[in-house]
Amino acid sequence: MKKAEQLTANIFKHFDLRGQSLERDAKSYANYQTLQALVKTVSRISSRLLPSLDNDELQIPDNLTCIGPFWIEDWSDRQTEEIFSFEAWKADVKQNSSRLLGSLKEIAESKKFKFPSKLKRPANELYKLLSREQEGFVIESSTRQALKTKNIVIGLPLDYPHFWNEQSEDDTRQQVLEDPQAWRSALGRSLTPQGLIIPVVPHYRTFPWIAVAGRRIFTQLETVFSDRYFMASSELNLLNTILLEDETENK
Numbered sequence: 001m002k003k004a005e006q007l008t009a010n011i012f013k014h015f016d017l018r019g020q021s022l023e024r025d026a027k028s029y030a031n032y033q034t035l036q037a038l039v040k041t042v043s044r045i046s047s048r049l050l051p052s053l054d055n056d057e058l059q060i061p062d063n064l065t066c067i068g069p070f071w072i073e074d075w076s077d078r079q080t081e082e083i084f085s086f087e088a089w090k091a092d093v094k095q096n097s098s099r100l101l102g103s104l105k106e107i108a109e110s111k112k113f114k115f116p117s118k119l120k121r122p123a124n125e126l127y128k129l130l131s132r133e134q135e136g137f138v139i140e141s142s143t144r145q146a147l148k149t150k151n152i153v154i155g156l157p158l159d160y161p162h163f164w165n166e167q168s169e170d171d172t173r174q175q176v177l178e179d180p181q182a183w184r185s186a187l188g189r190s191l192t193p194q195g196l197i198i199p200v201v202p203h204y205r206t207f208p209w210i211a212v213a214g215r216r217i218f219t220q221l222e223t224v225f226s227d228r229y230f231m232a233s234s235e236l237n238l239l240n241t242i243l244l245e246d247e248t249e250n251k
Contacts, residue, residue: 004103007096008126013203014085017153017211019078029071029156030209038163054245066158067219070190072217075152082198083144101130102228149213155187160207183208 019028029035037057041047051058063074107115108124115123122142167175177183186211186240
């Protein structure tokens with residue numbers, strides 16, 4: 001099982017999630033250039049404290065929310081698909097794929113070990129997928145699958161253009177994100193305390209991100225800022241404490 005887990009993580013680490021909006025000019029901060037334009041406009045030395053909101057770069061879309069150091073983006077209006085890329089031209093990828101096929105077949109059909117059905121079923125499905133890829137092994141291939149759910153929510157670091165720079169195809173030195181598991185865990189906790197987080201294997205070739213299926217985070221925000229709840233909330237109590245402290249200092 002450990003061997004199969006390691007091989008699966010190695011082969012399926014190149015994962016991407018893409019969402020296509022029906023609106024032609026829809027903005028997304030998962031688009032590096034869009035957030036980079038906002039960051040540069042806000043942080044440049046000559047920027048005013050209260051800049052003109054007519055500036056298109058400063059207009060934050062309604063489907064975006066900022067929570068602490070994270071952007072939360074609602075993708076419920078997008079057609080979303082997940083993509084796995086296989087670098088089949090690499091000898092080690094082809095070798096690992098063959099080794100994984102053997103492990104998956106053992107898990108799915110083994111009579112010696114009584115693996116649970118929840119494990120045998122996905123092992124069999126993954127075996128069929130890799131077998132199909134092996135039959136027509138090409139230089140590079142990818143598997144696309146549309147997501148049935150519309151409740152996709154994306155989590156992004158607030159200011160990733162300051163620590164990650166988009167690279168051109170001519171760049172020979174590739175950026176490597178240190179401790180991707182820590183990034184995935186931190187971003188995941190911003191959206192959900194538990195549950196399935198995408199990507200399963202945190203191997204980022206660009207900036208770190210996560211996605212979950214469910215709008216729980218937005219439901220919580222609606223409750224926090226509800227007129228009925230806010231007057232008795234800890235947020236209002238904190239605000240009163242700050243105001244009372246200011247009055248004391250002024251006296």
